[in-house]
Amino acid sequence: MHINAVPKPRQKAGNLLFSGNLQLPAYLMAALTPPIVWWVGQGQDLRHPILIATLIPLAVAVLVTWYILSRLREYARTRHLSYVFPVNFLAFAGVLSGIAILRVAYSIPMFGMGAFGTVLFSYISTAHNRGLRRPHFIVGGGRSSEVRIEGQYLPAPSLIELETLVQARQLNGALVADLHYDHPDEWERLFAKAALAGIPVYHYRQVAEMQTGQVKITHLSENELGSLIPNVPYVATKRLIDIVGSVLLLPLLAVPLLVIALLIKLDSKGPVLFVQERVGFRGRTFRMVKFRTMRERAAITEEEALRNDAMTRDGDDRITRVGQFLRKTRIDELPQVLNILRGEMSWIGPRPEAESLAKWYESELPFYSYRHIVRPGITGWAQVNQGHVTDVSDVNAKLRFDFYYVKNISLWLDFLIVLKTFRVILTGNGAK
Numbered sequence: 313m314h315i316n317a318v319p320k321p322r323q324k325a326g327n328l329l330f331s332g333n334l335q336l337p338a339y340l341m342a343a344l345t346p347p348i349v350w351w352v353g354q355g356q357d358l359r360h361p362i363l364i365a366t367l368i369p370l371a372v373a374v375l376v377t378w379y380i381l382s383r384l385r386e387y388a389r390t391r392h393l394s395y396v397f398p399v400n401f402l403a404f405a406g407v408l409s410g411i412a413i414l415r416v417a418y419s420i421p422m423f424g425m426g427a428f429g430t431v432l433f434s435y436i437s438t439a440h441n442r443g444l445r446r447p448h449f450i451v452g453g454g455r456s457s458e459v460r461i462e463g464q465y466l467p468a469p470s471l472i473e474l475e476t477l478v479q480a481r482q483l484n485g486a487l488v489a490d491l492h493y494d495h496p497d498e499w500e501r502l503f504a505k506a507a508l509a510g511i512p513v514y515h516y517r518q519v520a521e522m523q524t525g526q527v528k529i530t531h532l533s534e535n536e537l538g539s540l541i542p543n544v545p546y547v548a549t550k551r552l553i554d555i556v557g558s559v560l561l562l563p564l565l566a567v568p569l570l571v572i573a574l575l576i577k578l579d580s581k582g583p584v585l586f587v588q589e590r591v592g593f594r595g596r597t598f599r600m601v602k603f604r605t606m607r608e609r610a611a612i613t614e615e616e617a618l619r620n621d622a623m624t625r626d627g628d629d630r631i632t633r634v635g636q637f638l639r640k641t642r643i644d645e646l647p648q649v650l651n652i653l654r655g656e657m658s659w660i661g662p663r664p665e666a667e668s669l670a671k672w673y674e675s676e677l678p679f680y681s682y683r684h685i686v687r688p689g690i691t692g693w694a695q696v697n698q699g700h701v702t703d704v705s706d707v708n709a710k711l712r713f714d715f716y717y718v719k720n721i722s723l724w725l726d727f728l729i730v731l732k733t734f735r736v737i738l739t740g741n742g743a744k
Contacts, residue, residue, distance in 0.1 A: 335437065336378050342433035343374045347422030366418040369407045370426040376403040377430055381438065383724040388525035388716070395731050396434045400427070447485035448519060449474075454493025456516040460523055471498055478506050486512035488519050525697055526712035527719050542686055542721045550726070551687075554659055558652045565646060572603060572643065579634040582608040585647060590664035593687045597667055598656040603644040605635025641737050645690045652690075660726045661689030662714040673707050680707075683714040686721065693717040693725070696732035 344367055351363050380399050404427045411418060449468040450459050459465055468474065468487065477483040487506055489495070492515075495503075503513050521527055573584040586604040589597050607630055631639065638644035651657040657664065662683045665673065674680040694713035698706075717725065 336375070338437075339374050339378045339430065339433055340371060342429040343370050343426040346425040346429050347419070350422060350425060351419075362417060362419055363422070365416050366422045366426075369411055369416075369418065370423060373403045373407040373427070374430050376406070377434060380724075380727070381434065384728055385441075387720065387725055387728055388522045393435065393438055394735065395728075396438055397431065398731050398734065400431045400434055404430075448488050448514070449485055450516075451487060451489035451495075451499065453495055453499075454490025454516070456488060456490045456493075458520045458528070459488055459516050465519070465523075471502065475502055475505075478502065478509055478511065481509050483509075483511050486514060488514045488516055491515045521716060524712075525693070525716055526709065527715035528712055542718050546722055547686065549723075550658060550660075550721075551655075554652050554687075557659060558649045562649060565649070569646060572638070572646075575634050576604060576632075580607055580632045589667040590688070591667055591670040591684065592656050592664050593684060595681055595684045598651065598654075598664075600651055600657070600664055601647045603635075603638055603647060605632060605638050605644050606630040607632060642691065642733070648690050656687070658687040658689045660691055660729050661687050662692050662717065663695055664688035677708055677711060680711060683711060683718070686718055691729060691733045691736075693729055696729055696736055 347366060347370070348358075348363075351360075352358065356363065377400050380403070381396065384395060384399075408423075445464045448459075448465050450456055450461065450465060451468045461467060465488070474483070474487075483506070487503065489499075489503065491503070491513075507513050517528075576584050582604055584604060585601050586606075587599050587601050590600040592598045592600075635644070648657055652659060670680075692714070693716060694710045697713055698710055
């Protein structure tokens, strides 16, 4: 096998424009040039207050769009093109809301031109960046075999060939290896030389997590998760966001919730709400509330039957007609805003399991209870990537998704989950 041994060239103008230091100025040019040209074509003064009042919010929306899209790239399983329009829409809608609140006079045609230019450039820039992914060469030994050989991830060539390319500074790519494995001295020296030459050298786990969006746990230690305590400052901020968001949304949800409650009553006998003991933050149980989506059934006391009853399977005949729609769109979870206000849940986090299931999973899966280190959520990383599961083997994979969330918990990962959740709602993919 031969690597691309062409010496690293200077970045082409296109690369600089779409992915380098000039990307933000290019975004601003794409947004601001059309309205300015149109304004000048109308014979208007460039110092006119309307022009300035339009360009400033346009620039703010562009900055927000560029920053969010650049941050989302840091996380696994990000189909970046699918988030271009939602991010642009949220940025420009937010700026327009600010304009409306402040009652600022601006030009609608010019703002529309700038928004269109930004969306267009966002798609072009993102598509261009996807084509620039540098190859990652997987060095054998240890657990590096956990990195899948696909796409940009390729088997490394011989030590002699790599040494020659590194020495000549012609290695156009990155090295991936199990850096905890006892490699021969020649390989260890190569890793050091590559790093000194500015060639990225990644531990296999970083790459494997980016491929899968999961953290593989064999034992809980600082080597696996970095720390057993998640991002403490953000967790505190996240609680504030949960409270403010719930208080703001409750008045808007009041009428829709009443309509849904009426539809449930008309569709089948039984209470509107379903209340169940779930295991939540730090392993404490709480009464989770949601809209009832199944027909009433007799009370169950036997442990195994209770566990089976807590599972929802494909084509479950207990689900009502209205319940099918509520589950597909995740609307059945909305009453949990009350659990959020009580501090039992968050908008985003690992889904809380029924107490009977949680006890079973914990007996079967090592470290299952660690997922309770953060508040459970209405939606979460596992839900938007894997959907609903019941079998222990599937739960094991779900657990690795949950641990990825705990390890990487941040505002931007939560924002990515929100975007993925809307995609699930619109497509029904992953909802059961």
